[in-house]
Structure formats: C-alpha cells, structure tokens
Amino acid sequence: MATASEAARMAERVARESYGRLVAFVSARTRDVAAAEDALAEAFATALRVWPAEGVPRNPAAWLLTVARRRHIDAVRQWQARRADEEQLRFMADELNEAPDDIPDQRLALMFACAHPAIEPGARAPLILQTLLGLNAADIAAAFLVSPATMGQRLVRAKARIKEAGIPFRIPEREELPGRLDAVLEAIYAAYSKAWGEIGEAASAALAGDAIWLARLITHLLPDEPETQGMLALMLYTEARRAARRGPEDTYVPLEKQDPGLWDDSLIEDAEALLREASSRGASGRYQIEAGIQSAHVVRRLTGINNWQAVVALYDHLRELTDSPVVALNRAAALSELESPAAALAALDAVADDRRLVDYQPYWATRGHLLALAGRTAEARQALTLAIGLASDSAVRNYLRGLIAGLNEASDGT
Amino acid sequence: MRFMMLIHHDEAALAAAPKQELWADYGAFNQALAKAGTGFTAGERLAGSKSATTVRVRSGKNTVLDGPYADTKEQFAGYFLIDVPDLDAAIKWAERCPSAKYGAIEMRPIETASQ
Numbered sequence: 001m002a003t004a005s006e007a008a009r010m011a012e013r014v015a016r017e018s019y020g021r022l023v024a025f026v027s028a029r030t031r032d033v034a035a036a037e038d039a040l041a042e043a044f045a046t047a048l049r050v051w052p053a054e055g056v057p058r059n060p061a062a063w064l065l066t067v068a069r070r071r072h073i074d075a076v077r078q079w080q081a082r083r084a085d086e087e088q089l090r091f092m093a094d095e096l097n098e099a100p101d102d103i104p105d106q107r108l109a110l111m112f113a114c115a116h117p118a119i120e121p122g123a124r125a126p127l128i129l130q131t132l133l134g135l136n137a138a139d140i141a142a143a144f145l146v147s148p149a150t151m152g153q154r155l156v157r158a159k160a161r162i163k164e165a166g167i168p169f170r171i172p173e174r175e176e177l178p179g180r181l182d183a184v185l186e187a188i189y190a191a192y193s194k195a196w197g198e199i200g201e202a203a204s205a206a207l208a209g210d211a212i213w214l215a216r217l218i219t220h221l222l223p224d225e226p227e228t229q230g231m232l233a234l235m236l237y238t239e240a241r242r243a244a245r246r247g248p249e250d251t252y253v254p255l256e257k258q259d260p261g262l263w264d265d266s267l268i269e270d271a272e273a274l275l276r277e278a279s280s281r282g283a284s285g286r287y288q289i290e291a292g293i294q295s296a297h298v299v300r301r302l303t304g305i306n307n308w309q310a311v312v313a314l315y316d317h318l319r320e321l322t323d324s325p326v327v328a329l330n331r332a333a334a335l336s337e338l339e340s341p342a343a344a345l346a347a348l349d350a351v352a353d354d355r356r357l358v359d360y361q362p363y364w365a366t367r368g369h370l371l372a373l374a375g376r377t378a379e380a381r382q383a384l385t386l387a388i389g390l391a392s393d394s395a396v397r398n399y400l401r402g403l404i405a406g407l408n409e410a411s412d413g414t
Numbered sequence: 415m416r417f418m419m420l421i422h423h424d425e426a427a428l429a430a431a432p433k434q435e436l437w438a439d440y441g442a443f444n445q446a447l448a449k450a451g452t453g454f455t456a457g458e459r460l461a462g463s464k465s466a467t468t469v470r471v472r473s474g475k476n477t478v479l480d481g482p483y484a485d486t487k488e489q490f491a492g493y494f495l496i497d498v499p500d501l502d503a504a505i506k507w508a509e510r511c512p513s514a515k516y517g518a519i520e521m522r523p524i525e526t527a528s529q
Contacts (some may be wrong), residue, residue, distance in 0.1 A: 118501060166415050166523050176502075349444035 008052035013213070015047040018060035020132040024110035025103050026091045026168040027162075032084065033110075033131055033157040039088035043067035044134055065092045079331055107132055108221040109169040111214075114158075115183040116167045123158040124187035125194075130155055132217075133210055143194055143207040181222070185231050185287065188214045192235050212239060219274075229278035230288030233271040237294035240267035252399035260301045270299055289318045293330075308338035325354040326362070333366050341373035361390035365400060377407050416453060416497045416524040417504045423491040423517040425462060431516055439512040446510065463489035468497025488517045495524075 019040060026036040043064045057063040072085055076306065092103075114127040126144060129135045141151035172180040188211055195208035215232040222228050244262035247253045275291050278284075284292075294313045300307050315331035329350045336344035348367060359362040368383030384404050391397045428436075444456040466482040482489055496507050501521070508519040 116501070164523060165521075166417070166501035166504065168502050170500075172502070175496075 007055075009365070011051040011056050012048060014056045014060050015044065015051050016133045016218055018064055019044045019047070019134045020107055020110075021103060021105060021130050022061055022064060022092055023134075024106040024169075026088050027113075027131070028106040028109050029091050030087060031169065032088075032163050033113075034156070034163075035084040036088050037131070037134075038082075039072070039085040039092075040064060040068050042071045048134075065089070069093070084327060092404075105141055105221070106169065107217065108171055111184050111218065112171060112180060113162055113167050113169045113188045115180070116162075117180075117183065118165050118167055119158050119161060120154075121183075121186075123154045124183065125191045126151060126155055127158050128184075128214065129191060129207075129210060132214065135210065139206075143191075143204055145194075158338050181225060181227065184218065185227060188218065188233075189231055191268075192238075196238055208239060208242075211235065224281075226278035226281040226283070227285040227287050229274045230285060230291050233274040233278065233291040234287050234294060236267045236271035236274070237291060237298065240264040240271065240298075246395065250395050252393070252395040254399075255297060256302075258301070260298075263298075271295070284317070284320065286321050289321070291312055308334055312338050325357050326360070327350045329360075329363050329366055332370070336373065341370045345374060353403070361387055361392075361396075364390060365396075368400070368404065372403060372407055381407055415500065415526075416495065417521050418524060419457075419494050419504070419508055420490060420520040421457065421492045421494075421511070421513045421517065421520060422488040422520060423513060424436065424486075424488050425491075428491075430460045436512055436516075443510060443512055447494060447496070447507075450496070453495065455495040457492050457494035459492040460472060460490065463491075491517070 009343055020324065022040055023033065023036045026039070027033040030036065032061055046067055047060070047064060051057070051060075069089055072089055074231075075082075075085070087236035110131055114131060115124040119127065126140045128138075129140050130137065137152040137371075139150040139154055141148040144151065146154075171177075191207055191214070192211035195204040195206075195211060195380070200375075212232070212235050215228070215235055219228045219232050240263050241255070241258060243264070244258040245253050245255075271291065272295065275288065275295055278288050278291075293311055296307050296311050299305070311334040312331060315327060315334060318327050319331065329348065332344040332348045345367075347372070353356065362385050368380050369389055371380035371383055381404055384400050384407075388397050388400045390399065447454045447456050463482040468479040468481060468483050470477050470479075491513070494511075496504060498504050498507070504521045508514060508521060510518055513519060
C-alpha cells in the first residue's frame with residue numbers, strides 16, 4: 001500500500017512528466033522553449049497543487065491543456081493575452097484532439113537541444129532540469145550553489161539562444177550521436193554529482209532523485225546505448241549507499257567503513273542488471289567502467305574477497321579514455337590498498353603539478369590520508385588542513401579533523 | 415533558416431598555408447555551395463586587414479583610423495550565405511569551409527521580419 005505521501009510524490013512525478021512532454025512536444029515545433037513554458041506555467045502550478053491532494057486525472061496532458069486554455073481565454077477577456085501563448089496552445093490542442101492519450105514523445109530531442117554544443121556547458125544541466133521536469137530557477141540555483149538571479153539569467157539566455165541560433169530539436173544522426181550523447185549524459189551526470197557532493201541539503205537530495213529520473217528516462221528512450229545504461233548503473237550504485245555514508249550524529253563514513261547492511265539492495269540489483277546488459281553490448285565507455293569499479297567495491301565489501309587488483313586495472317582502463325587527474329587520484333587510492341601507501345604517493349606525484357587539483361578537495365583529503373598511512377605526519381597534517389579548508393560539508397570537515405587528531409595522538413605516543 | 419558565415423582568418427597561419435592546395439579546396443567548396451541551391455552564395459573574399467580603414471562618428475566629429483576595427487590575431491576576411499534547416503546543418507557547412515583550418519567561422523542567423 002502506498003502511503004499518502006508516496007501517492008503525493010507519485011502525483012507530482014506525473015505532473016512533471018506530463019509537463020515535460022508538453023513542453024518538449026510544442027517547443028520541438030516552435031523552437032520557443034520559453035513561450036511553451038509560459039503557456040503552461042499556471043496550469044502546471046495548479047496541477048502540482050491539486051493532483052497530490054485529489055489524485056491524478058485520467059489524461060494528465062489533456063487536463064493541463066484544458067486548464068492552460070481556460071486561463072488563456074480569461075487572459076484574452078482581460079486583454080492580457082499574448083500571441084505566443086495562443087500559438088503554443090494551438091499546437092498542443094491539434095495533437096491532443098487527434099491522439100488524446102498519447103502525444104509524441106519529443107523529450108529526447110529536447111534533451112539534445114538543451115545539451116547542444118552551442119549552449120554554454122554550465123547551462124545544459126539546469127536547462128534540462130527546468131524544461132523536462134519543470135523545476136523552478138530558485139530550486140535549481142539552490143542545488144547548483146549559485147544565486148537564483150544568476151541561474152535565472154543563465155536559463156533565459158540559453159532559451160533565447162535555442163530560438164535565435166537555430167539549434168535543432170532532433171536526435172542526431174548515427175555518426176554524430178556518440179559525441180552529442182556524451183554532452184547530454186554529462187549534463188545529467190553533473191546534476192547527480194552535484195547532488196551527491198553536497199550532502200545533507202534537502203535541495204540536493206531532491207536533485208539526486210531528479211537526475212536518476214532523467215537517467216531512467218534517457219535509458220528508456222535510447223535503449224540500445226550501453227553508456228546510458230552504464231551511467232544509470234553508476235548513479236544507482238552510488239545512491240544505494242546514501243544511508244550508509246552517514247553515522248550517528250551525522251558523521252561522515254567512508255566506503256571501507258560503511259555497514260553494507262545499510263545499503264539499498266534493490267538499487268544494487270538494478271545497477272548490476274543494467275551493467276550486465278551494457279557490458280553484453282561490447283565496447284565499454286567511461287560510465288560503464290566507473291560503474292564496474294562501483295560493482296567491484298560492492299562485491300568486496302559483501303564477500304570480503306580482496307579485489308583491489310581488478311579495481312586498479314579498471315582505473316588503468318579508464319585512464320586510457322580520459323586524461324582526468326581525478327582518475328589518477330582514485331587509482332592511487334586503490335593502489336594504496338593493493339600495494340602500499342608509499343607506492344600510491346609515488347603514483348600521485350606524477351599528477352601533483354596538475355593545476356586542476358590545486359583546489360580539488362578530494363585530492364588533498366586522499367593525499368593527506370595516504371601520507372598519514374605512510375607515517376609522514378607533518379605533511380599529512382598540512383594536506384588534511386587544506387582538505388578541511390576546501391570542504392563544504394561539515395560532516396566531512398569533522399571527519400578530517402578526527403584524522404588530524406589521530407595524527408597528533410600517534411606522534412605524541414612515539 | 416539563413417545564416418551568414420563570417421570567416422575570420424589568422425593571417426599568419428594563412429600566409430604559411432600551402433596556397434595551391436587552399437585555392438583548389440576553395441574552388442571545390444564554392445562549387446558545392448553553388449550546387450546546394452538558392453540562398454547559397456559563393457563567398458566574397460576581402461583584402462588583408464592591413465588595407466582596412468575604420469571610421470567612427472561621435473557627436474558630429476568623425477575619426478578615420480588606419481587599420482581594422484579590432485586589432486586581433488584573427489581578422490574578418492570574408493563571408494558566404496547559406497540557407498539550411500537548422501544550426502547543425504550550418505555547422506556542417508562551416509566544417510567544410512577550407513578557412514576553418516586557418517581561423518574561425520562565425521555563424522550568424524539572418525534576422526527575419528517576424529523576430
């Protein structure tokens with residue numbers, strides 16, 4: 001039995017789903033995303049208020065359209081109607097009159113428009129969240145840690161650009177699909193990692209759910225692309241551990257110390273199934289390999305079998321695909337388990353000059369941890385202090401402070 | 415929709431380019447544009463930016479400057495017009511343009527009355 005709050009959440013999902021479909025369908029014809037949103041804004045707000053309380057109508061899209069038209073007629077009577085709204089509503093009406101239960105799903109085309117190379121990268125994820133899920137600029141801004149005004153401007157500019165620069169609403173041709181799909185996946189994954197990095201914030205927990213929803217949607221719309229499955233699997237492995245990464249009093253718990261009993265088994269099962277299916281399609285991309293690494297962590301913690309060799313090998317494979325210093329960092333952490341902290345530190349020295357790591361918090365945290373294990377106490381204290389300075393999450397800061405306190409005790413004891 | 419493709423050349427890179435090959439490529443590119451139909455024009459090529467003169471009128475006073483509008487490494491060097499369904503199609507034409515190797519192609523939609 002679904003509880004009342006679950007039913008309310010379901011109703012909200014349906015409202016967002018129908019809204020996203022209508023926005024996608026109309027803007028694919030008019031290329032005017034902002035006008036499509038405007039035409040539906042009031043109807044959508046009403047749906048978000050009414051459906052969770054009174055239940056979802058039989059045909060959600062038709063309900064939204066009816067309410068939107070009624071508002072429009074009122075606006076016409078008050079001489080406040082805009083011509084753009086009329087055009088948007090007419091497009092919706094045409095389609096719904098012909099096929100009231102099933103308007104063509106253009107959401108994939110909308111995603112490709114939002115993550116087009118001509119849209120600035122920082123606007124792509126927010127744009128997808130707004131146009132497909134109807135999130136408002138203030139909520140997106142909270143999740144992306146920028147001011148609502150900045151986010152609002154960024155979104156307005158991006159929508160104007162779709163219209164004016166001639167960005168198409170279509171699924172790219174086979175030969176250009178891989179590169180363009182990467183941009184879409186990157187945007188969706190950016191939303192998820194934003195949500196995962198900033199733990200404890202309500203806006204972030206909701207964003208994680210939204211990102212997973214989008215990943216499920218694109219996996220459903222592009223069922224033959226192994227990387228979409230790989231990305232969804234990666235998100236689900238991570239999400240499965242959400243409850244376990246917090247101890248009593250909200251302390252931070254690193255992966256190796258987590259209680260696997262707190263992991264969400266059903267999410268892990270979904271992730272494993274997706275990863276198996278993706279792997280069976282051949283060539284592995286970045287997301288599949290990262291999901292493979294998460295799978296190895298899960299297996300090790302559940303069975304106790306040491307598989308660090310496999311983890312390091314997967315990181316080696318990943319490094320061939322990307323020059324990201326983050327990959328080198330994570331590989332070093334795994335190498336510490338496989339060989340020794342000293343070997344890991346030697347490997348890290350190779351990327352120590354990379355400017356991208358200077359203010360990358362996990363780099364200093366990992367480096368400090370490895371230095372501590374290697375007995376280089378003074379350097380460890382320095383690195384961990386930097387990591388505290390760069391951390392935005394207080395639980396992480398407390399955890400690192402605990403590591404430094406441990407260093408002091410160890411050096412006092414000798 | 416119609417786009418003007420504005421060619422900006424890195425004049426130093428262009429000077430070092432194998433000329434015969436470049437003009438042969440341009441010949442083929444212009445033929446392809448002509449074949450593509452109405453709304454497609456073969457490009458006009460401008461003389462080098464050293465030959466430019468820039469005029470401004472401010473409060474009734476005019477200044478005439480020796481040199482191009484902006485003193486940048488890449489200089490406006492010519493244009494062509496295309497008529498295509500969307501930006502992706504325009505990007506394809508920009509990629510085909512031999513000048514893309516020696517600078518940048520800027521794609522600007524032509525303003526229409528309804529906008």
